[in-house]
Amino acid sequence: MNAKAKQKLVLIGNGMAGVRTLEELLKLAPDLYEITVFGAEPHPNYNRILLSPVLAGEQTVEQIVLNDWDWYRDNGITLHTGKKIVKIDRVRRRVIAEDGTEAAYDRLLLATGSNPFMLPIPGKDLDGVLAYRDIADTHAMIGAAQKYKHAVVIGGGLLGLEAANGLRARGMDVTVVHVLDALMERQLDASAAALLKLSLEQRGLTFAMNKKTQELLSDEHGRVRAVRFADGEEIPAELVVMAIGIRPNTALAESAGLQCNRGILVSDTMQTYDPRVYAVGECAAHRGIAYGLVAPLFEQAKVCANHLAEFGIGIYSGSVTSTKLKVTGIDLFSAGDFNGGADTEEITLADPIGGVYKKLVIRDDKLIGACLYGDTTDGAWYFKLLREGRKIDDIRDTLMFGEANLGDAGHAGENRAVAMADDAEVCGCNGVCKGTIVKAIKNQGLFTVDAVRKHTKASSSCGSCTGLVEQILASTLGGDYSATPAKKPICACTSYSHEEVRAAIRENKLTSLMAAMAFMEWATPNGCATCRPALNYYLISTWPHAAKDDPQARFINERAHANIQKDGTYSVVPRMWGGITNASELRRIADVVDKYQIPTVKVTGGQRIDLLGVKKEDLQNVWRDLDMPSGHAYAKALRTVKTCVGSEWCRFGTQDSTRMGIELEKALWRMYAPHKVKLAVSGCPRNCAESGIKDVGVIGVDSGWEIYVAGNGGIKTDVAQFFCKLKTHEEVLEYAGAFLQLYREEGHYLERTVHYVGRVGLDYCKRRVLDDTEGRRALWARLQDALRDEADPWHEPQKAAVDLRQFAPIKAVLVEESA
Amino acid sequence: MIKRDWLYICRLDDIPVSGARVVRIEGRPDIALFRTLDDRVFALHDRCPHRGGPLSQGIVHGARVTCPLHAWVINLDSGRAVEPDVGAATCFRVRCENGEVFLHRADARGTTAVAERETCAVA
Numbered sequence: 001m002n003a004k005a006k007q008k009l010v011l012i013g014n015g016m017a018g019v020r021t022l023e024e025l026l027k028l029a030p031d032l033y034e035i036t037v038f039g040a041e042p043h044p045n046y047n048r049i050l051l052s053p054v055l056a057g058e059q060t061v062e063q064i065v066l067n068d069w070d071w072y073r074d075n076g077i078t079l080h081t082g083k084k085i086v087k088i089d090r091v092r093r094r095v096i097a098e099d100g101t102e103a104a105y106d107r108l109l110l111a112t113g114s115n116p117f118m119l120p121i122p123g124k125d126l127d128g129v130l131a132y133r134d135i136a137d138t139h140a141m142i143g144a145a146q147k148y149k150h151a152v153v154i155g156g157g158l159l160g161l162e163a164a165n166g167l168r169a170r171g172m173d174v175t176v177v178h179v180l181d182a183l184m185e186r187q188l189d190a191s192a193a194a195l196l197k198l199s200l201e202q203r204g205l206t207f208a209m210n211k212k213t214q215e216l217l218s219d220e221h222g223r224v225r226a227v228r229f230a231d232g233e234e235i236p237a238e239l240v241v242m243a244i245g246i247r248p249n250t251a252l253a254e255s256a257g258l259q260c261n262r263g264i265l266v267s268d269t270m271q272t273y274d275p276r277v278y279a280v281g282e283c284a285a286h287r288g289i290a291y292g293l294v295a296p297l298f299e300q301a302k303v304c305a306n307h308l309a310e311f312g313i314g315i316y317s318g319s320v321t322s323t324k325l326k327v328t329g330i331d332l333f334s335a336g337d338f339n340g341g342a343d344t345e346e347i348t349l350a351d352p353i354g355g356v357y358k359k360l361v362i363r364d365d366k367l368i369g370a371c372l373y374g375d376t377t378d379g380a381w382y383f384k385l386l387r388e389g390r391k392i393d394d395i396r397d398t399l400m401f402g403e404a405n406l407g408d409a410g411h412a413g414e415n416r417a418v419a420m421a422d423d424a425e426v427c428g429c430n431g432v433c434k435g436t437i438v439k440a441i442k443n444q445g446l447f448t449v450d451a452v453r454k455h456t457k458a459s460s461s462c463g464s465c466t467g468l469v470e471q472i473l474a475s476t477l478g479g480d481y482s483a484t485p486a487k488k489p490i491c492a493c494t495s496y497s498h499e500e501v502r503a504a505i506r507e508n509k510l511t512s513l514m515a516a517m518a519f520m521e522w523a524t525p526n527g528c529a530t531c532r533p534a535l536n537y538y539l540i541s542t543w544p545h546a547a548k549d550d551p552q553a554r555f556i557n558e559r560a561h562a563n564i565q566k567d568g569t570y571s572v573v574p575r576m577w578g579g580i581t582n583a584s585e586l587r588r589i590a591d592v593v594d595k596y597q598i599p600t601v602k603v604t605g606g607q608r609i610d611l612l613g614v615k616k617e618d619l620q621n622v623w624r625d626l627d628m629p630s631g632h633a634y635a636k637a638l639r640t641v642k643t644c645v646g647s648e649w650c651r652f653g654t655q656d657s658t659r660m661g662i663e664l665e666k667a668l669w670r671m672y673a674p675h676k677v678k679l680a681v682s683g684c685p686r687n688c689a690e691s692g693i694k695d696v697g698v699i700g701v702d703s704g705w706e707i708y709v710a711g712n713g714g715i716k717t718d719v720a721q722f723f724c725k726l727k728t729h730e731e732v733l734e735y736a737g738a739f740l741q742l743y744r745e746e747g748h749y750l751e752r753t754v755h756y757v758g759r760v761g762l763d764y765c766k767r768r769v770l771d772d773t774e775g776r777r778a779l780w781a782r783l784q785d786a787l788r789d790e791a792d793p794w795h796e797p798q799k800a801a802v803d804l805r806q807f808a809p810i811k812a813v814l815v816e817e818s819a
Numbered sequence: 820m821i822k823r824d825w826l827y828i829c830r831l832d833d834i835p836v837s838g839a840r841v842v843r844i845e846g847r848p849d850i851a852l853f854r855t856l857d858d859r860v861f862a863l864h865d866r867c868p869h870r871g872g873p874l875s876q877g878i879v880h881g882a883r884v885t886c887p888l889h890a891w892v893i894n895l896d897s898g899r900a901v902e903p904d905v906g907a908a909t910c911f912r913v914r915c916e917n918g919e920v921f922l923h924r925a926d927a928r929g930t931t932a933v934a935e936r937e938t939c940a941v942a
Contacts, residue, residue: 455903526856529878529885552837556876556887568873809843
């Protein structure tokens with residue numbers, strides 16, 4: 001960055017959206033801009049959504065600062081606080097503050113936020129009449145609570161109720177005035193609103209519903225003393241908080257001639273009509289919507305930063321949001337269209353005495369809205385179903401009872417984030433407790449599951465606690481939390497999703513990593529540990545034979561063709577077709593164990609023998625001496641076909657399951673897939689091979705074979721779903737192969753069959769494999785073609801493109817030259 | 820000059836692009852020798868600061884490596900873990916000339932003061 005002078009970037013608005021954009025920008029291009037920030041408030045950037053806990057006395061202002069003064073200094077940012085910009089000169093490209101301070105810009109970022117809407121009634125300018133928007137308002141409210149007794153909050157929405165609750169906690173008598181007959185009408189339906197009102201009344205709040213405020217009355221010192229309604233009634237009030245809504249703050253932008261319509265109009269790249277000027281946050285109107293919640297603002301920040309960094313690949317396409325009230329002890333959650341309409345169906349559960357109400361709104365077998373009160377345990381899960389637009393017909397009968405009811409190993413019965421004790425373990429893999437997560441969210445200012453994952457490691461391994469972490473995030477942050485949108489980029493190296501990447505590779509016949517990354521304008525030179533293996537899989541599965549497999553784009557296990565262990569040694573699992581072995585193989589295994597001093601020998605769950613603790617230098621020799629095919633126990637590929645003994649020996653057996661299993665394994669081995677693939681064949685419905693929890697499970701019955709798909713015995717136990725019934729071995733091979741090829745062609749990398757089928761629907765798989773005879777045969781043929789000359793990496797390493805150099809360390813000798 | 824201070828290890832082409840090799844010196848802990856996409860070479864103690872995973876077996880991307888055990892990301896030029904993780908693998912000065920790779924003898928011997936090789940990106 002020495003040759004070129006830095007460009008100047010000016011940010012107007014020192015709030016969450018603007019500063020988050022700077023943070024994202026500094027990550028991508030730390031040296032591109034000289035940055036100047038103007039903020040009207042005299043504070044560094046703080047977490048506005050945590051003002052309610054500050055008001056309620058649960059947190060201090062210091063605790064909610066997100067970027068302290070040092071942050072600006074360390075990043076070389078010039079910060080002007082307490083200076084309001086009054087003019088933008090777009091011709092000379094300068095901004096001018098109230099006190100005359102000027103700054104020139106090459107790029108300008110507007111993040112002016114919103115203004116509270118004040119009722120235009122007599123008395124609105126009296127002392128003691130406030131909005132609820134910033135630290136100053138919060139301080140004024142805390143001050144008033146110490147001196148006065150009666151508070152009136154006008155507005156029974158999210159913000160108004162939080163303000164009322166905070167003032168009540170500070171000892172005031174609080175009346176909430178609402179113009180409608182139900183609270184939070186934008187977030188709750190009538191039943192939930194009634195429960196909420198009851199619960200708040202029990203906490204000591206008073207409500208004046210269906211009341212229109214006409215005038216605020218003054219005492220002799222010019223301070224408010226009472227509120228008068230349109231029906232003539234008066235109630236005492238020494239503090240009046242107006243919380244009836246916010247309006248995007250567009251005055252400055254309008255005065256600069258930028259197009260505004262309920263917000264500063266921005267494109268999908270967050271640019272205004274002047275391409276040098278960007279806008280993010282509550283002041284911006286994107287496709288007609290000005291968002292007021294934090295998650296969409298952060299999405300916008302990411303896209304905006306991407307463009308400011310001159311990557312030019314980010315697109316913002318709107319967000320789906322959800323709501324939660326930040327009043328300690330009251331759980332409510334809503335998302336989507338929770339009121340429904342003529343073409344929707346509803347499932348409701350109401351227990352007014354117990355204070356629980358749940359409503360799910362469904363259209364075309366998809367969840368489109370949810371409103372929960374009293375028990376929001378499954379809010380995050382419903383929100384996920386809603387965003388993904390997943391068909392719920394298969395779980396409809398248990399949908400209301402929540403995710404835990406679907407069966408979940410490890411977390412059953414402890415899915416209640418709010419009720420969990422601080423020392424309760426959330427992430428079993430990394431030993432992270434709830435308290436640690438809450439502390440990180442509060443102290444580090446985290447807003448997303450990804451950020452929590454990075455800072456605490458919770459949900460970073462098996463991921464089964466992701467829902468729980470999401471709930472903790474939601475219950476800690478409250479109202480402004482909402483999860484990331486449905487379309488997720490593969491990783492930070494790109495803005496494209498798995499599907500878009502697959503489509504680009506297919507449609508443009510991309511056959512190498514470098515070509516694919518160049519074509520899709522990857523943000524990094526050679527990706528990262530997340531996207532490179534995914535791309536490599538997509539290339540070789542889309543263009544078998546044509547695409548070049550890159551071992552350096554594979555995880556170590558698939559590069560060394562063995563499983564790395566915690567001490568850096570490897571485990572070796574030779575293939576035994578259908579779990580059948582013999583004396584000669586067992587003798588060779590025993591000899592190998594002795595010769596290479598292999599410390600542990602174990603029988604695996606998939607009926608194979610695992611040799612653990614093999615040194616990497618010994619791997620090639622171990623493979624050679626074993627003289628058995630690779631078991632691929634290390635790969636995202638076909639692992640094993642587990643079998644029971646079947647009709648050859650078993651007195652109950654109806655079918656020859658071992659022969660069927662061996663035939664399947666011989667047909668499918670060396671098959672790479674988005675994730676590992678496990679099969680089982682049982683010879684009768686007693687199902688001794690556990691076919692019910694396999695990616696493809698086959699069960700012999702008297703008249704043939706039943707095929708089950710998308711089972712899983714791992715993190716979350718999912719019982720395989722019945723797929724079809726077949727007569728012959730040849731049919732079993734063709735149908736199982738076609739289903740797996742469909743998964744190979746359409747599954748996201750690291751997505752098991754259960755998740756793939758959950759995403760596309762079992763009906764879709766049936767249409768492609770069962771109903772479409774020609775399509776099925778074509779799928780089966782494509783799989784056979786892909787496997788036709790796939791090499792065994794243990795015995796044909798050259799052909800399998802194994803880099804053999806890795807097995808021998810480079811030896812060097814330090815000779816002391818003076819000796 | 821080269822001979823006295825620098826120890827010949829291998830040719831650049833002995834290291835896979837965007838990959839690594841293990842360098843073993845008798846009596847010393849293993850060293851991971853990395854080669855980036857743009858042919859820069861780095862050397863780190865082959866132990867992740869987290870749980871001791873062999874960094875040489877990780878995926879090399881940009882000038883970073885992701886540990887194969889628990890996916891910590893380590894900067895190759897400093898050995899330091901990418902934030903928010905905290906920790907560092909010892910780094911070794913390495914240089915590449917005419918397609919040949921050398922390690923600094925003092926570093927390889929383990930007699931350099933840590934401060935002296937704060938940055939090991941000599942090549």
